[in-house]
Amino acid sequence: MKKLIFSLLFVITHVNIAIAAPGDVAAGKGKAAMCSACHGASGISAAEAYPNLAGQHADYITKQLKAFKSGDRKDPVMAPMAVGLSEQDMADVAAYFASLPRTAPTASTGDSATSKAVVQAPVKYVANAIAGKSLYELGDESRNIGSCSGCHGKEGNSNVLIYPNLAKQHAQYIEKQLHAFKDKSRTNFAMNQFAGAMTDEEIADMGAYFADTKAVANVKVRRVKAAALDTEAVIAGKEKSAVCASCHGADGNSLVAMYPNLAGQSADYLTKQLKEFKNGSRKDPVMAGMVAALSEQDMIEISAYFSTQKASVGNGSGSEIGRQLYFNGNTAKGITACVACHGVNGKGMEKAGFPAIASQNAAYLTAQLSNFKKATRGNDRNSMMRNIAKKLKKNDVEELVKFMSTMK
Numbered sequence: 001m002k003k004l005i006f007s008l009l010f011v012i013t014h015v016n017i018a019i020a021a022p023g024d025v026a027a028g029k030g031k032a033a034m035c036s037a038c039h040g041a042s043g044i045s046a047a048e049a050y051p052n053l054a055g056q057h058a059d060y061i062t063k064q065l066k067a068f069k070s071g072d073r074k075d076p077v078m079a080p081m082a083v084g085l086s087e088q089d090m091a092d093v094a095a096y097f098a099s100l101p102r103t104a105p106t107a108s109t110g111d112s113a114t115s116k117a118v119v120q121a122p123v124k125y126v127a128n129a130i131a132g133k134s135l136y137e138l139g140d141e142s143r144n145i146g147s148c149s150g151c152h153g154k155e156g157n158s159n160v161l162i163y164p165n166l167a168k169q170h171a172q173y174i175e176k177q178l179h180a181f182k183d184k185s186r187t188n189f190a191m192n193q194f195a196g197a198m199t200d201e202e203i204a205d206m207g208a209y210f211a212d213t214k215a216v217a218n219v220k221v222r223r224v225k226a227a228a229l230d231t232e233a234v235i236a237g238k239e240k241s242a243v244c245a246s247c248h249g250a251d252g253n254s255l256v257a258m259y260p261n262l263a264g265q266s267a268d269y270l271t272k273q274l275k276e277f278k279n280g281s282r283k284d285p286v287m288a289g290m291v292a293a294l295s296e297q298d299m300i301e302i303s304a305y306f307s308t309q310k311a312s313v314g315n316g317s318g319s320e321i322g323r324q325l326y327f328n329g330n331t332a333k334g335i336t337a338c339v340a341c342h343g344v345n346g347k348g349m350e351k352a353g354f355p356a357i358a359s360q361n362a363a364y365l366t367a368q369l370s371n372f373k374k375a376t377r378g379n380d381r382n383s384m385m386r387n388i389a390k391k392l393k394k395n396d397v398e399e400l401v402k403f404m405s406t407m408k
């Protein structure tokens with residue numbers, strides 16, 4: 001497939017070069033006067049809807065003008081612009097725009113009438129520039145999305161004439177084109193395939209990346225899982241969590257020692273607890289009242305919100321004895337090392353259902369270990385925690401708690 005795409009584009013490149021009339025920059029400047037109303041006198045447009053043309057590859061500009069003229073690329077604004085242009089005109093304006101420096105920042109000022117007109121209905125999704133950068137550089141083989149930088153170059157500066165520069169292009173224009181490739185109203189074999197596999201959220205991420213590539217220039221790219229649903233859940237959860245704030249803090253960092261921090265706790269674990277407060281398998285009179293009216297969807301969303309908040313450090317004082325016990329357990333007393341399930345950083349293991357205990361309030365940790373020991377809390381699968389807590393003496397608990405609440 002890759003081979004096919006590349007050989008196809010290779011042919012197009014050559015055909016293009018063979019038929020392109022050599023352009024004249026000076027002549028092009030005169031002919032481009034009519035374009036400046038939208039694309040800017042310097043090829044840098046003031047509005048998000050009008051692409052920057054400065055510094056774009058001449059071959060690419062010519063190809064697009066021909067496509068607008070022939071109707072292969074459909075745009076009601078550009079069609080009448082291109083229809084009167086001869087091949088020589090196209091070559092000249094293309095040479096002119098290609099000769100201009102693409103210097104302007106791309107971040108939308110948002111204050112022009114035009115840019116307001118094209119702003120899409122507010123979506124709840126918060127675009128993620130880092131996710132955009134990651135997809136741009138890594139692509140996603142599992143969905144046949146090629147690495148964009150392979151064709152469009154590092155940060156959108158392409159070295160291949162047939163591939164348009166994307167650097168310093170308006171983010172909204174990039175998004176519009178990706179949607180057009182996705183719904184095939186703009187046709188290009190490779191781009192239809194890649195954009196077709198992208199979600200709307202990923203297209204928004206790509207726009208956010210190009211809105212300010214400098215802002216994330218030093219961020220290392222990584223595989224980002226498609227998090228669209230999570231993110232909507234987080235936003236919905238934030239609203240629904242308002243009633244929890246008085247005890248657990250608006251961001252899940254509780255200001256009162258007896259109430260647990262929820263920030264950074266694994267979402268699956270939180271949801272499990274909420275369900276169990278509701279069905280009574282974890283007993284607490286205060287929380288039972290809080291969850292009575294929550295649906296499963298509410299629980300999932302609230303949990304998603306708290307799990308994405310940053311935990312601040314707990315109120316313990318640290319303990320070397322506690323550290324030893326946490327990492328090594330105590331074979332003589334039959335105490336299993338906590339690290340096995342709660343992890344090196346105390347962040348737990350989401351998939352296995354082991355909660356984070358790092359940065360947790362000391363009083364809350366003490367209470368839970370005591371609850372497990374007395375088996376007044378019995379919602380741990382296979383008595384996992386009850387069996388361990390049984391073996392902990394008062395002193396062990398104190399030292400463990402001092403240590404755990406300072407982990408981060």
Ligand code: HEC
Nearest residue numbers: 034035037038049050051061064065075077078081093176
């Ligand atoms: C009335 C406003 C307007 C005028 C005047 C105008 N354009 Fe455009 N142009 C647009 C819009 C809007 C688009 C984006 C179309 C789309 O979304 O696909 C565009 C797209 C383009 C593109 C494609 C850019 C890319 O990155 O793919 C080229 C090339 C172009 N115009 C060249 C010109 C030239 C040359 C002139 C003058 C002869 C001109 N335009 C006059 C509005 C205008």
Ligand code: HEC
Nearest residue numbers: 146147148150151162163164174177178188190191194206
């Ligand atoms: C195999 C090479 C290739 C890869 C990989 C590729 N593109 Fe493209 N892209 C192209 C070509 C060729 C065009 C121009 C199509 C045309 O002539 O209309 C284009 C056009 C575009 C445009 C429109 C630019 C404009 O000025 O109108 C955008 C936006 C874009 N690509 C984004 C991406 C993104 C995002 C990715 C990664 C997910 C990507 N491309 C991967 C070849 C590629």
Ligand code: HEC
Nearest residue numbers: 243244246247248258259260270273274284286287290302
């Ligand atoms: C009036 C104070 C109060 C309010 C309001 C409150 N909680 Fe709690 N929450 C508590 C207390 C006290 C506990 C500890 C219960 C225990 O000891 O088992 C707790 C425990 C929890 C736990 C278990 C944490 C863990 O680490 O196992 C979760 C999850 C939780 N609350 C979520 C919520 C959510 C969601 C809301 C809002 C819908 C909420 N709480 C509202 C007091 C409150």
Ligand code: HEC
Nearest residue numbers: 336337338340341353354355365368379380384385388400
């Ligand atoms: C075999 C795995 C395992 C080991 C080892 C383990 N835990 Fe746990 N721990 C769990 C699980 C599972 C839960 C959550 C139970 C539930 O679903 O409510 C838990 C819950 C807790 C909680 C309550 C967290 C909260 O937010 O309410 C504390 C505190 C805790 N463990 C402390 C410890 C300490 C201290 C040790 C070492 C002495 C330890 N655990 C060892 C599996 C383990």
